[in-house]
Amino acid sequence: MSIVAYLVAYTAIVVFLGAVFARIMAYKRLPQHVRWELYPVAHEAKRAEWGGGYLEEVDWWKKKREVSLFGEMKVMIPEILLLKGVWEHNKSLWWVSFPFHFGLYVLAGFAGLLIFGAILHAAGISMFPGAGGTAGLMIAVTSIVGPVGFVLCAVGALGLGLRRLTNIELRNYSSVGHYFNLALFLVTVSVALYTWRTVDPEFHTMRGFVYSLLTFKFIKFESSLFATQMILIFVLLAYIPLTHMSHFFMKYFLWHDIRWGDEPNIDNPETNRRIGEALGQPVSWAAEHIHADGKKNWVEVASYNPMRPDGSEPE
Amino acid sequence: MSNKFVRITDISKDTPQLAHVDNADLMPLPIDVEEPAWGEISEATREDFACILDDTAILPIPKPKTPAEQKAFVEKFLSGMEKLFTAENNWTFLAQLVTTMDHCAKCNTCSQACHIYEASGENEMYRPTYRTEVFRRIYKKHIKGEMWSDWRNGKIDLTWQAVARLGELAYRCNLCRRCAQTCPIGADNGLVAREIRKIFSQEMGITTPELHKNGSMLQLKSGSSTNMNSLVVKDNMEFIDEDISEITGYEYETPWDVEGAEILLIHNAGEILAWPDNVGAFGIILEAAKKAGIIRSWTLSSDLAAYDSINYGVFYDDVQYARTALLHANAAKKLNVDKIVLGECGHAHKALTVIADRVLPQELLTPRESCFPLLREIVMSGKIDFDPSRNDFPVTIHDPCNVTRLMGIIKPQRDIVKKLCPQFREMVPHGVHNYCCGGGSGFAIMTRNNIPDWRHKVAGRKKLTQILDAFGDCRGPETPKYVCAPCSNCKGQIRDIFDRYEMKEKESLIYSGLVELIVNAMTEVKEGFIKWEDEF
Ligand code: SF4
Ligand code: SF4
Numbered sequence: 001m002s003i004v005a006y007l008v009a010y011t012a013i014v015v016f017l018g019a020v021f022a023r024i025m026a027y028k029r030l031p032q033h034v035r036w037e038l039y040p041v042a043h044e045a046k047r048a049e050w051g052g053g054y055l056e057e058v059d060w061w062k063k064k065r066e067v068s069l070f071g072e073m074k075v076m077i078p079e080i081l082l083l084k085g086v087w088e089h090n091k092s093l094w095w096v097s098f099p100f101h102f103g104l105y106v107l108a109g110f111a112g113l114l115i116f117g118a119i120l121h122a123a124g125i126s127m128f129p130g131a132g133g134t135a136g137l138m139i140a141v142t143s144i145v146g147p148v149g150f151v152l153c154a155v156g157a158l159g160l161g162l163r164r165l166t167n168i169e170l171r172n173y174s175s176v177g178h179y180f181n182l183a184l185f186l187v188t189v190s191v192a193l194y195t196w197r198t199v200d201p202e203f204h205t206m207r208g209f210v211y212s213l214l215t216f217k218f219i220k221f222e223s224s225l226f227a228t229q230m231i232l233i234f235v236l237l238a239y240i241p242l243t244h245m246s247h248f249f250m251k252y253f254l255w256h257d258i259r260w261g262d263e264p265n266i267d268n269p270e271t272n273r274r275i276g277e278a279l280g281q282p283v284s285w286a287a288e289h290i291h292a293d294g295k296k297n298w299v300e301v302a303s304y305n306p307m308r309p310d311g312s313e314p315e
Numbered sequence: 316m317s318n319k320f321v322r323i324t325d326i327s328k329d330t331p332q333l334a335h336v337d338n339a340d341l342m343p344l345p346i347d348v349e350e351p352a353w354g355e356i357s358e359a360t361r362e363d364f365a366c367i368l369d370d371t372a373i374l375p376i377p378k379p380k381t382p383a384e385q386k387a388f389v390e391k392f393l394s395g396m397e398k399l400f401t402a403e404n405n406w407t408f409l410a411q412l413v414t415t416m417d418h419c420a421k422c423n424t425c426s427q428a429c430h431i432y433e434a435s436g437e438n439e440m441y442r443p444t445y446r447t448e449v450f451r452r453i454y455k456k457h458i459k460g461e462m463w464s465d466w467r468n469g470k471i472d473l474t475w476q477a478v479a480r481l482g483e484l485a486y487r488c489n490l491c492r493r494c495a496q497t498c499p500i501g502a503d504n505g506l507v508a509r510e511i512r513k514i515f516s517q518e519m520g521i522t523t524p525e526l527h528k529n530g531s532m533l534q535l536k537s538g539s540s541t542n543m544n545s546l547v548v549k550d551n552m553e554f555i556d557e558d559i560s561e562i563t564g565y566e567y568e569t570p571w572d573v574e575g576a577e578i579l580l581i582h583n584a585g586e587i588l589a590w591p592d593n594v595g596a597f598g599i600i601l602e603a604a605k606k607a608g609i610i611r612s613w614t615l616s617s618d619l620a621a622y623d624s625i626n627y628g629v630f631y632d633d634v635q636y637a638r639t640a641l642l643h644a645n646a647a648k649k650l651n652v653d654k655i656v657l658g659e660c661g662h663a664h665k666a667l668t669v670i671a672d673r674v675l676p677q678e679l680l681t682p683r684e685s686c687f688p689l690l691r692e693i694v695m696s697g698k699i700d701f702d703p704s705r706n707d708f709p710v711t712i713h714d715p716c717n718v719t720r721l722m723g724i725i726k727p728q729r730d731i732v733k734k735l736c737p738q739f740r741e742m743v744p745h746g747v748h749n750y751c752c753g754g755g756s757g758f759a760i761m762t763r764n765n766i767p768d769w770r771h772k773v774a775g776r777k778k779l780t781q782i783l784d785a786f787g788d789c790r791g792p793e794t795p796k797y798v799c800a801p802c803s804n805c806k807g808q809i810r811d812i813f814d815r816y817e818m819k820e821k822e823s824l825i826y827s828g829l830v831e832l833i834v835n836a837m838t839e840v841k842e843g844f845i846k847w848e849d850e851f
Contacts, residue, residue: 030413031406034673036506038495039723039747051747053723055668058688059654085499090424097422172323172439173421173448175469247418247500254414254501262723265672265680272677279676281403283634286394287520289532290634302637307536313619314537314544 001227002220005234009213012234019241020249027253032274037262042075043067044262053262061266076255081105096163100156100185104248106149113142114203118211129202143202150189150196157185181243188232195229206230321439326449326480327472333368333440333480340436342776345783348816350772354765365479369440371769373486373761376479376521385475392478395518396458399510407633407674412510415502416451419444425494425504430750430777431487441773443494443504446484449477450507482521485511489755489774490630491716496748509756512631522631526757530627531635535642539584539623548622551587552594552615559595563840567602569594572650573614579652580613580686581643581667583660583803584623590806592844596830597658597686599840600693607698610689614650621646624663625803629670630757640671647681654682656689659828661715661802662755669722685718687801690833691727694734700838703735708795710736710832711785713778713809714749715802723747728801728829735836742781752778752800754808767811775812782809782824792823795847801829 040051045066047053054060078084083101086094117138121127127135161182164174200206205226212218221227240246247254265271283292283301292301305311321334338350353370365379366372379388398404399412425443426432432441439445452471456464471477488508495503515521522528530540537544543551552569560566570576580601586593604610615622620642628636644667647655657664668683693699712732718724725746732739742749752759753775761770786796800806809826818824827845835844 027410027414030410031402032673033410034407035669036408036411036503037669037721037723038492038503039720039725041723044723047723047726050725051719051723052725055685055722056688056724056727058684058692059682060684060688061682079499083499085497086422086424089427089497090422093422093424168320169426169439169442170421170423173423173444173469175465175467177467178421244418244420247420250414250418251500254418258411258414258503259495259501265677267677271673275673275676278406281406284404285398285517285634286391287517289520289527290517292634298637301634302641305535305638307532308619 001224002218005209005227005230006212006218008231009209009234012238015238016241019238019246023241023246023250024253027250031278032271033258035261035263036258038259041260041262042072043069043260045071048075054264061264065264072256072260080251093163096156096159098156099152100160103149103152103154103156103189106145106152110142110145110149113138113145114207114210115214117142117207118214121207121211122215127204127207129204139202139204142207146203146206147193147196150193154186154189154193157182157189161186177243181239181245184232184236184239188229188236191225191229191232195223195225199223199226319436319438321445323445323448323452324470324472327474327477329474329476331367332370334438336370336435336438336773338772340438341772342434342436342780344776344816345780346816346821351768354768356764360764365476365483367476368480368483369487369769371766372483372764373758373766373769374482374515374521374523376482376515378479379475388475389473389478391519392514393453393457393473395514396454398518399514400454400458405510405513405633408506408510411503411506415447415504415507416454418500419447419451419498419502420500421448422499425498425502428493428497430491430493430753431489431774434776435773440484441487443488446481446488446511447502447504447507449481449484450511453477453481481511482515485509485515486523486756486758487769489716489751489753489758491751491755492720493716493748493750496720509631513633516632517634523757523761524763525760526627526631527635530625530757530760531632531639534620534623534625534627535635535638538619538621540625540627541584541588541623543584543587543623545617545619545622548584548587549617551591555587555591555595556598559592559598563595563599563834563844565599565602565837565840567598569598570612570614571617573612574650575612575652576614576650577611577653578613578689579616579621579647579650579655579681580658581616581621581624581655581663582658583625583663585625585803585807586658586660590803590828592831593659593828596828596834596844599834599837600690600830603699603837603839604693604696607693607696609693609696609698613656614652616646616650618642618646618649624657624660624667626663626666627757629662629666636666636670637674640667640674641679643667644671644675644679644681648679652681654684656684656686658686659801659803659830661717661804664715664724665717665721685722685724685727687718687724687727687731687829690829691730694731694833701735701833701836702838703737703836705836705842706736706832707738708736708797709738709740709786709789710797710799711740711742711782712745712829713742713752713782713798713800713802713805713826714746715800715805716749716751716755718802719747719749728799731829732799732832735832740785742785750777750781752805752808753812754804757804759804759807759811767815770808771812771815775808778809779812779816779818783822786822786824790822792821795823795825797832797845798824798826799829799832800826 045068284294492505
């Protein structure tokens, strides 16, 4: 069972990284889209306070644009960490969505602590139970953070599932896939909680597992419950970026590139190149007024006036 | 009886109508009014067109009658949908569309933001996610071909009824994108409505006559959706110049086709016919600014389409959009002006200032700006005298979505009214979080069938409520009140809601633009530019 768990873990890491990379590349390969920004645009420095932007200025193209990274942080941090938007517009859902998402952030921190602990151990600092100093502190913190994350996530997954099932409006938009996803989370974190309570109270075995993954020095472990837990966790890890839950990183592009993508084209060579590329593509829309044939490109189609094909001016 | 709740799968069913909006379910208004029943849709219309969504009919979809026609109808839709997801046919919006398809969490957080959903009494078919969800299920199953799609994404039967209703549903959205503003992921249900409209127009050739035949096509033919060619428009403007000069005692003449001018001003030509005071007020302000040395020169262009800023393609068709934007840009290039300034028309602002930015080649990108910052500069310059006591009546501002939420132009118009209107008050919410007037995306110009019923009592309901609430301290006919709506389409919609609910009679409410308020306060101009008596 230990070998299976290690194999699943490595495969899952590859799938996870590959899926994240593939999704980002698929987005990056999309053609340049037209500007479609939506205010408030958080980086618009002081103007973001009232939802304004640089277009409020006369001769805006002659002026230096102020772009505030701090302004973006001020919006993104509460949005990501606290789900501020859901709190403001969908409070009843927030009570279950927040523990779920926050639980996942806590678990990401927990994974970080385990990796850090494994690195310390590899560096010769004992991470065995009873260790003192930094190692002891790490063990103590990990022992608190892990269960907190599992509990929050379990409460959230259960709450989200129940809400989807009991609220007819949400149920209308839910597929079997939704329930499956939430059930997978619930089962995984429940098994993890049970494993922690019964066989791995200080996450010593889990840290050892992470150590083995990092150093390729594989430690055999006895508990099949522990192995089941690790298999579930890594299957889940691989599964997330394959679903709509990839929004956890794709949100960056939706917000930065589309919603806040207000960069004007003031003779930007790269933008101009991409516009040229886009306009050179053939159009095959079939409606009569388009006058496309699958060969004419966008420049030709857009320059054609179906009401004045000869280019004449009205009398 | 209303049937407010409909399932996603109901859209595919062979039923006469998906859902009905009952007057009893409508969001209450802050006035005592008995809503009349829905107007009838004629038998002939019902016979020829698929009127199977709700109580009205906006998109004239020829009803496919035989099984073969029905099959062809669905296949045509699918072929359009397939093109919509290709880079060559939809490079303009592919990124926004694909991310919305793939990342929505189905949390319904966006629902409460939608004035149409709220005003209808939360009728499920108007929920921002309803049409998107149907569209998404079709896309995942039939275009993307996802394995186990029913299981992963939910079931959908691709019947002709589903396609026809989806097309109609795309015309139950103002494209105001207030829903998108609240989405924690960044998905955009307003965009999806527009993309569906594109399939119907660009692939199936099914459009609303107001936006297409009598809109963008007429503009390409005669230069304006008003059907005014350049001679007629010049004639009309000359008449307005004379009339307004006489009324105001301020002599000015609109300059045409001035090469090398600093500003090419483009109005929504509808103003020239429906609200000539607006174009007249612009003339006075720009002439005064020129005399005061704030601007160097300005001009209008008589080139094809260059005297009408409308670009209805923004609402339904990328190709029609590009054709019109190209005409506007070419006119500016020909005159070699320093910049284009858009008059009081929201969608024209967005079309030419923002969207054109990544559509037109660099050599055609004459700088474009909104009229509002320029008007603020003129009003705040201290070089023109104003008497705010001339505007001493309650005033509120309606924010056109295209100018505020979609362009971030919030403060200039407020700085002006705060300076010139002592009794200015805001609506709640306002600015970037405003509500659409209900006329957005083309509805303001639609009067066929019983469309006005829908756009007044559903789409416009929230705006009317907001306006009345803003004047909560001076309700009733005794106090004349002014709604500043600096956008042609918004004005058209507000005019019609006021008529329907007798707001002039019952509340002494009038609406008009921003430039009218500016000229009304100019001391160089005879008092009384805003003619209340004409309104009552
Ligand atoms: S569009 Fe956004 S807010 Fe609306 S359901 Fe989808 S994820 Fe939630
Ligand atoms: S774009 Fe506006 S009208 Fe359309 S669904 Fe969203 S909020 Fe409603």
